[in-house]
Amino acid sequence: MALKSFIEVRPDSHFPIQNLPFGIFNHGGGATSPPRPAVAIGDYVLDLSAIHSAGLFDGPLLSDSDCFHQSNLNKFLELGRAAWKEARATLQKILSSADPALQNNASLRQKALLPMDEVQMVLPIAIGDYTDFFSSMHHAKNCGNIFRGPENAINPNWFHLPIAYHGRASSIVLSGTDIVRPRGQGHPTGHSPPYFGPSRKLDFELEMAAVVGPGNELGKPVDVNEAADHIFGVVLMNDWSARDIQAWECLPLGPFLGKSFGTTISPWIVTLDALEPFACDAPKQVPRPLPYLAEERSKNYDISLEVRIKPAGEEDSFIVTKSNFNHLYWTLTQQLAHHTINGCNLRPGDLLGTGTISGPETESYGSLLELSWNGTKELSCGKASRKFLEDGDEVIFSGLCKGNGYNVGFGTCSGKIIPSLP
Template identity: 80%
Template sequence: MALKSFIEVHPDSHFPIQNLPYGVFRPEPGSAARPGVAIGDYVLDLSEIASAGLFDGPILKNSDCFSQPNLNKFMAMGRSAWKEARATLQGLLSYTEPALRDNAALRQKSLVPMNKVEMLLPVAVGDYTDFFSSMHHAKNCGTIFRGPENPIPANWFHIPIAYHGRASSIVISGTDIIRPRGQGRPTGNTPPYFGPSLKLDFELEMGAIVGPGNELGKPVDVNEAANHIFGLVLLNDWSARDIQAWEYVPLGPFLGKSFGTTISPWIVTLDALEPFACDAPKQEPPPLPYLAEKISKNYDIALEVQIKPAGQEDSRVVTKSNFNHLYWTLTQQLAHHTINGCNLRPGDLLGTGTISGPEPESFGCLLELTWNGQNPLSLNGTSRKFLEDGDEVTLTGCCKGNGYNVGFGTCSGKIIPSHP
């Protein structure tokens, strides 16, 4: 029999009882941050559920993990704790269970309308790494910058390429993004351009949130790596393409990326995503043994990007992609990250890199969609080569189940002018 909550959940909701993603929120201005899960149009306050003694399993019974201002302590406890919490919450929210359903006072305290809360960063991010795991994106970028003869470097098919990003500039959905300033490539014998970026872009990505880490010097086995991943968020790794193009040789991205990265507020767990697991693409050549998985899987997550141009009321869908286009899997990314002995820690964020599909409408950034500005996008009577001040970008992601969705909500940000 299908799971059903005593809380009415609209069929189109991203947050039915089958999902129960985790976030951190303030129920009212000035109140303390606390963990919650999304259920329909409500946030369930986990600090209240814990205070009422309803987390009564052996792992969570005496834990203060839901009294923290972020999810790091809970995530560090590992998969057994996550499974216990999920089973407890699905039981409490079930229409057959009276403990919460029939306790009006506790319902009043613990169920907060989602439109009343302030969502915060759900984790304290210690480190942020951004991968480059979509073959279609790698091929398109290589063709744009190096030509079609050899668009993807040989190493790309052997190692999950990545760079270390900037954890301090990770912001929650709804935060404005200030247009960065920096240098651009000189033309002819002139000095480099300096000023506001002229090629500001979005990147459609997802991010894996690390749960338990690993000791320094002790890599994570690729077949155990899923136990180190708490869940996924939507991620927009905003990019200043002109700054990036001038600086990235020889050491890679720096100021073109570090000015802002937006994540969605809700972390969807791997347990909630498991019904939507699908085979990952066949990898040729076969990966080295430390990256060879017994089961190599992605998830069928439909992804979409909308742009609302400055001064307009309506958004336009510019991208429809899918998480299943990733060439390197989440678990391969994490295993490769640790193979040199690097220690990951709870709350670390691993971005997938831009997720582009094979068709033009599935390209995951304006660099690809406009082919570096050569083919402007038509948007509600205006056009865009890259983002202009006042433009708002919204990412969404959703898995379609049998009569329910497992979704991520939205990940949005608006571009505001550069500081003088």
């Protein structure tokens, strides 16, 4: 019999009992109501501090832990997969239609189950470090074709290791936060000095990001076949990019001001356990990876991704791309294993971005750089057209797995561009 919650969940909801993503919420504000952990269930959030205080987390790993009385999820992440499974099993049990513990306790339901539209979500984790990978072959090929031509579209090293750079953790913000158009330098024209001013080529990047659970000790790499135990879950991520600033600055050390001004993530972390029914084989890797990257099973997840743009002044948003997480060439576990192979120590709450997720078709490209082919084509957005983002534009990501009679979704990840500071 299919698992069913006693809470009514709409058929198109992203948050049925099969999902139960984790986040941090605030209700009422002020010192009397600090941020605290929750899971999403239908149109409600379930306050995990209230559930723990009521003694319903009675398993050996969580009964005496204060991880659900924290203002972020880092302490829970550090406990590892056994504790995550214990929490998921407990929550699915008490939310099921067959269990009376919460269903028949009116006072606890009133305290612990809060309408989602009455709470404010905040960043779910304290992010100490953020790394951004470059793991989509289609995106890498498109970028190479644009800037170097088809003869040298993808550098030879790309097929041997997951390429990445160290991002800026301090400018990671929650969905719904406005993004100020960045200022910086751009390519000079002729013999003039470099352009300085607001970015003229502001872009989105359709990404997802792995949230690190238990870290590893400095000097001790994580085995690729054990890397999944170090990944708590996944969020949607828009790693905004100022293409003109980035193009001028990136040689020889790579992105800096063109990327560090803002990165947006969705509020709910969908666990790998919730995604497991949607696991699928990753693309065949040629040449075969070196032994430390060779997985017993190399897998991705079938997550449909969509990007909408709501142009400035318009009431409607318009789909500009549809992609899928399964287009990634390098898997999450390979990314994490490679990150640690030199002895680098990851910590709970670290964020590992996948890089832009583009598919093979034009309509599945994951950035305006590709969709407009670096500004040489117009992209239709209803009555408006775009090459790059304009002030007032809102970009909305969504992600969804389609199960048998239910969805496992991520909600949305959105941000609006506001004008550059004077």
